[in-house]
Amino acid sequence: MALRNIRRQGDEILTKRCRPVTDFNDRLHELLDDMAETMLSANGVGLAAPQVGILRRAVVVLETNTPEGEEYVVELINPEIVEASGEQTDPEGCLSLPGEYGMVTRPEHVKVRAQDRNGAWFEREADGLTARAFCHEIDHLDGHMFTELCDHIMTDEELDAYYGQQQEQEEDA
Ligand code: NI
Numbered sequence: 001m002a003l004r005n006i007r008r009q010g011d012e013i014l015t016k017r018c019r020p021v022t023d024f025n026d027r028l029h030e031l032l033d034d035m036a037e038t039m040l041s042a043n044g045v046g047l048a049a050p051q052v053g054i055l056r057r058a059v060v061v062l063e064t065n066t067p068e069g070e071e072y073v074v075e076l077i078n079p080e081i082v083e084a085s086g087e088q089t090d091p092e093g094c095l096s097l098p099g100e101y102g103m104v105t106r107p108e109h110v111k112v113r114a115q116d117r118n119g120a121w122f123e124r125e126a127d128g129l130t131a132r133a134f135c136h137e138i139d140h141l142d143g144h145m146f147t148e149l150c151d152h153i154m155t156d157e158e159l160d161a162y163y164g165q166q167q168e169q170e171e172d173a
Contacts, residue, residue: 001033003041004052009097015143018048018055021077024119028058028077032117035060036073044095046133048140051096059137063130074124079114079138082123091154091162092132092146101159102150106132 007013021028031054039047039060049058057078064071086108091101110131113123126134136146147153154162 001030001037004034004038006038006042006047006095007051007053009094009145009147011096013050013053013055014096014140014145016050016055017143018050018057018141021056021058021115024077024115024117029117031056032058032060032075036075039073039095042095042098045129046137047095048137050140050143057141059134059141061126061130061133061137063126065127065130074130075117076112076114076124076134076137077117077119079112079134079141081110081135081138082113083109083111084135085109088128088132090132091159092136092150094136094146096145097147100153102146102153104132104146104149106135110134112138 031049035047035049035052038052039062045064046059046061049056059076059079061074062071063074084107087105088108089103089105092104093101108131109127111123111125112134113121115121
């Protein structure tokens with residue numbers, strides 16, 4: 001496995017629509033292994049193939065709705081969202097725009113249909129942060145960034161105010 005270079009916003013490749021994956025071969029497996037390693041080493045919860053310069057419909061997402069220490073990587077090839085419900089509005093960021101966040105509304109719950117690394121179709125449900133990551137990564141496959149869905153990049157003061165409030169709520173609960 002190897003770390004790959006993460007493309008930054010402004011790189012034209014991040015605006016392109018990706019082609020479906022058609023060959024479920026060793027080359028794809030190597031790409032997926034490298035993407036997982038690259039995502040984890042950057043402390044991300046999702047990464048899409050175009051972010052490492054590959055215009056194919058493949059993403060990795062870290063499932064974090066688990067007991068601590070038991071997070072695991074989900075691979076989605078040729079994914080599509082087939083059901084969405086509820087709503088969540090929170091700061092969202094991207095490994096292609098490190099350190100910048102914007103308030104983005106996403107579904108609270110999604111169901112996605114995708115292929116695994118061997119080409120088998122499956123359906124998978126996700127909630128909360130994982131649902132947000134599925135939507136965010138699938139948007140990358142169509143050349144979209146989260147910055148198209150928020151008014152502005154949050155200032156440090158706005159982020160502090162948001163996370164300060166969260167903490168108070170948690171302390172109250
Ligand atoms: Ni992103």
